Amino acid sequence: MALTVQEARARLDRLPRAALGFFPTPLGRLDRLSDELGISLYIKRDDCSGVNLFGGNKVRKLEYLLGQALRDGATHAITYGATQSNHAMETAWACRRLGIQPILYLTAVVPPRPEELRANLLLDRILGAEIHIVSIEPGEIEADAEARSFEMGAARAAELSAAGSRCADIPMGGASPLGSVGFAAAMVELRAQADALGLRFARIYHSTGTGGTMAGLHAGRAMLGMDDTQIISVAASPKDEAAYLDKVCALTRSALELIGSDAAPDRDAMRVRLDQWQPGYEQPSAAGSAAIRLLARTEGLFVDPVYTGKALAGLLADVGRGDIRPGESVLFWHTGGATALFAEPEILGNVT
Ligand SMILES: Cc1ncc(COP(=O)(O)O)c(C=O)c1O
Known part of the structure; x- marks a missing residue:
């Protein structure tokens, strides 16, 4: 009904x-x-x-995802996206509002120019997020680099957890x-x-x-x-x-x-x-x-x-x-x- x-x-x-x-x-x-x-x-x-x-659009998703993360006592949150990902940037500022440390694994779909940071990547840096840029290596497609970024994120979460922190895993796009x-x-x-x-x-x-x-x-x-x-x-x-x-x-x-x-x-x-x-x-x-x-x-x-x-x-x-x-x-x-x-x-x- x-x-x-x-x-x-x-x-x-x-x-x-x-x-x-x-x-x-x-x-x-x-x-x-x-x-x-x-x-x-x-x-x-x-x-x-x-x-x-x-x-x-990510704000609506993050209200629930980070609401759950807070309930679980998260100290850190890891998420993924492209270097210009809206989702990653919105997750970073949302984490800062809630006192959670943001960690981003960003695939360089369009390689950023480190000397001239722009748009979301610039905002991610201003927000002081822990940023890991994952390049698409020769012979790889975007999905391969993304898969590597998920492995790297899981390893970082395990490291944090071994050190006594609690890390929320926020999926790419909050999906x-x-x-x-x-x-x-x-x-x-x-x-x-x-x-x-x-x-x-x-x-x-x-x-x-x-x-x-x-x-x-x-x-x-x-x-x-x-x-x-x-x-x-x-x-x-x-x-x-x-x-x-x-x-x-x-x-x-x-x-x-x-x-x-x-x-x-x-x-x-x-x-x-x-x-x-x-x-x-x-x-x-x-x-x-x-x-x-x-x-x-x-x-x-x-x-x-x-x-x-x-x-x-x-x-x-x-x-x-x-x-x-x-x-x-x-x-x-x-x-x-x-x-x-x-x-x-x-x-x-x-x-x-
Ligand atoms: C501005 C904007 N519109 C739409 C979408 C698509 O949303 P979804 O990933 O939930 O399909 C995104 C995703 O990153 C976005 O940043």
């Missing part, structure tokens, strides 16, 4: 949670862009979720069942806001990477019985579609179990769009750059080249094809990441 907003909140409140962000994040209509596109477009501002300028609970809670938040405005969203567009956000949105959709809302997840990196949906479905199921909902994930309703990530992760696309300019020039808002610009480009492609019916309310879930506008030029591309 579908839960009401109040029932869902009561279940979520039973889980440990560290207060880190500004919630609810604003929900608003993009009047000028709606007029330009001939649709009714709203935005959910998770780019405003942080206690500092650098919020984003665990508990992390996804944060986005199930986000769906409850959205439902309450939409109810207050008398709105029903036919479509929600968002950027997907590790899949934790997508799983949480689907968990929220399932437990609230929002069958008339389609979630369109625009991939920021290449994926094997079937394996990815299996992974997201399993994460969704586990998140629902943690919440104590008997709803089942609806795999048939899961859509991952694979037409925008090209030419690659952290490699800009012309459509993404055009989306960055369009949102800035109609609404004065910023999306980024790696995630949200490509997700917005997916929405714009659907508008261009006439897939969105007049009168449908559409939501763009802004998941943050605008620090990438200040990253290495090969990540940024041509946005002016």
Whole structure:
């Protein structure tokens, strides 16, 4: 049976949670862009979720992940990502807020220039995180270097534990069942806001990477019985579609179990769009750059080249094809990441 907003909140409140962000994040209509596109477009501002300028979707996940870590008495937290990872930077500042020592294993997908630190890596350094840069060696692909970083992180955790510290393992992207609970809670938040405005969203567009956000949105959709809302997840990196949906479905199921909902994930309703990530992760696309300019020039808002610009480009492609019916309310879930506008030029591309 579908839960009401109040029932869902009561279940979520039973889980440990560290207060880190500004919630609810604003929900608003993009009047000028709606007029330009001939649709009714709203935005959910998770780019405003942080206690500092650098919020984003990870804050919701970290509230639960670090809430549990604090309950477990963690002194340190280890996480993983690319050198310009939003997740790693958000984990670092969240740890500092909570008095936990942040340790980052960062794969050099785009090699940083040590003499000219930029964007998230610069913030990681200012935050004083313990940083380990893992290069992609000749003959390796990104996944090989990532696998090595997980081994190095596990060895560091064992070392800390032998010395009497307690180390929380925060998965890459915060993509665990508990992390996804944060986005199930986000769906409850959205439902309450939409109810207050008398709105029903036919479509929600968002950027997907590790899949934790997508799983949480689907968990929220399932437990609230929002069958008339389609979630369109625009991939920021290449994926094997079937394996990815299996992974997201399993994460969704586990998140629902943690919440104590008997709803089942609806795999048939899961859509991952694979037409925008090209030419690659952290490699800009012309459509993404055009989306960055369009949102800035109609609404004065910023999306980024790696995630949200490509997700917005997916929405714009659907508008261009006439897939969105007049009168449908559409939501763009802004998941943050605008620090990438200040990253290495090969990540940024041509946005002016
Ligand atoms: C700005 C931004 N949007 C979207 C995503 C994708 O979220 P997820 O990893 O939960 O799929 C990320 C992940 O790092 C991100 O940084």
